[in-house]
Amino acid sequence: MEKAYNESDRQQLVYSARRGWLNDPNGLCYFNGAYHLFHQHNPYSSAWEAMHWNHAVSTDLVHWQELGTVLAPDETGAVWSGGAVVDTHNTSGLGENNGIPPILLFYTAAGSVHTQGIAFSTDGGATFRRYDRNPVIGPLTQDKERDPAVIWDDKAGVWRLMLYLGDKSREFALFQSDDLLAWQETSRLTIPGGRECPDMLMMTDEVTGARQVIVLEANGNYLAGSFDGGRFVAANSGRFFQRSETGRGIYAGQTFKNIPDDRIVYLAWQQDFVRNKVFSQSMTMPVELRLRQGALLAQPVPELKVLRCEEDTGCHELCFATGGETRYLTIYGNDIAFDGMAREVRIGAAKLRYPASGTLHWRLFVDRNTMTLFEDEGRLWYGCAIHRWANTPLIGYVKPQNLEIHHLRSIWQ
Known part of the structure; x- marks a missing residue:
C-alpha cells in the first residue's frame, strides 16, 4: 500500500x-x-x-x-x-x-x-x-x-x-x-x-x-x-x-x-x-x-464483499440480528443501543426509528473515521463520523447474539 x-x-x-x-x-x-x-x-x-x-x-x-x-x-x-x-x-x-x-x-x-x-x-x-x-x-x-x-x-x-x-x-x-x-x-x-x-x-x-x-x-x-x-x-x-x-x-x-x-x-x-x-x-x-x-x-453494493479477509486490519463488517429486546454495542468506545421496546437505534445523540417490527438484520461497517449502519433489506442507512478512543477494543463487554465479524482489507491495496 x-x-x-x-x-x-x-x-x-x-x-x-x-x-x-x-x-x-x-x-x-x-x-x-x-x-x-x-x-x-x-x-x-x-x-x-x-x-x-x-x-x-x-x-x-x-x-x-x-x-x-x-x-x-x-x-x-x-x-x-x-x-x-x-x-x-x-x-x-x-x-x-x-x-x-x-x-x-x-x-x-x-x-x-x-x-x-x-x-x-x-x-x-x-x-x-x-x-x-x-x-x-x-x-x-x-x-x-x-x-x-x-x-x-x-x-x-x-x-x-x-x-x-x-x-x-x-x-x-x-x-x-x-x-x-x-x-x-x-x-x-x-x-x-x-x-x-x-x-x-x-x-x-x-x-x-x-x-x-x-x-x-x-x-x-x-x-x-x-x-x-x-x-x-x-x-x-x-x-x-x-x-x-x-x-x-x-x-x-x-x-x-x-x-x-x-x-x-x-x-x-x-x-x-x-x-x-x-x-x-x-x-x-x-x-x-x-x-x-x-x-x-x-x-x-455486493462488490464490497471482495474486501473480506482473515487478518484484523482495524476495519470491519459486523452482521447481527435484533428483535424486541434491547441490545447494546460499543465500537471502539462509541455506544450504540438497539432498543426493541422503543423501536429505535440510538447512536450518540441520533435516534433512528426501526423500519419494521419483528426480527431485523443489520450490517455495520467500521472504518477508521466512520461507522455506517444498514438494515439488511435496505430500509435504513445511516453514517456518522467517530473518534476511536485510545486502548478500546473493537467491541465492548456486551455483544449481540449471532454476531459475525468480517475483517476488511484496504481498498488501496
Whole structure:
C-alpha cells in the first residue's frame, strides 16, 4: 500500500482524495467498462475553498485510481457541483465522428453571478474542455442557483435538467432540451426537507412493475412520480438515508448514469471532521438503490464483499440480528443501543426509528473515521463520523447474539 493512502486519518474502505479537501461527488457515470467519479475538490488545502473538479476511475466500484483535476476555476468563477451525460447518440453534436460518444459534464460557474455550463470529452473521459458557448443557462435568481442534474426522458423523447434555485425559495427548476445545449424552463417544484444537489432517475418498482421517476436532494429526501409534460407529479415521498444530528453524515450524493441493465448505484459525500492539514473528507460506500412499492431502498453494493479477509486490519463488517429486546454495542468506545421496546437505534445523540417490527438484520461497517449502519433489506442507512478512543477494543463487554465479524482489507491495496 502507498504511504499516501495509509495515513492514520485516512479512510480505508471508501474513496478519498490523495491531497486537499473533498466534498460532493459530481458527474458520476459509467462508460466503456469504467465508473467515473468526479468530485468537488480544493487541491491546495484541507478546507473548503476555490472548488475544482477532481477525477477518479474504477472498474469495480471498490478500488479507485485518482487521475487529477479536470476543471479549475476561471474568469466565470469556481466550479461547483453538477452531473454528467454520456451522449450516446451525439444529440449535442459535440462528438467528433470517431465512434466515441461525447461525455458532457454540467456544472455551476460560481462567480459574482451563478450560471450553468458544460465541459465535454471526445476521447472517452481522458480530457475535457469547456463548451465555447457557455453558459447554457444564465443567471436566474441571484440566490446562488446551482447543481444541474440531467437525464433522458425516453417517454417524452427529451432531455430534462433539474436545478436548485437557492436557499431563499428552496425550489428546484425543471428544464427540457432536444440537444443538451438549448434549455427551456418548464416548471418548478419543492421537495419537503429538500436543499441543493438534486438528482433524477428512472426506476422500475420491483413489486408493481410500474416505471417511475425519482427526484431527490442532498438530505436523502425524495419524491416518486412521473412527468406530465414539463411538470413533475409526485405519487410518493420518503427518505432513503438518515443524517447525523452533528451535521457530519451522508450528504449530497447522486447516481451513476449510463450503467447497463437499469442498475442504480448511488454515492455520496461522507462528511467528517477536518482531522489534518493535508487531506480531508471522503465518499460513502457505493449503494445499490431499489424501488419497492414506491419506497426507495439502499444496500451496499455486493462488490464490497471482495474486501473480506482473515487478518484484523482495524476495519470491519459486523452482521447481527435484533428483535424486541434491547441490545447494546460499543465500537471502539462509541455506544450504540438497539432498543426493541422503543423501536429505535440510538447512536450518540441520533435516534433512528426501526423500519419494521419483528426480527431485523443489520450490517455495520467500521472504518477508521466512520461507522455506517444498514438494515439488511435496505430500509435504513445511516453514517456518522467517530473518534476511536485510545486502548478500546473493537467491541465492548456486551455483544449481540449471532454476531459475525468480517475483517476488511484496504481498498488501496
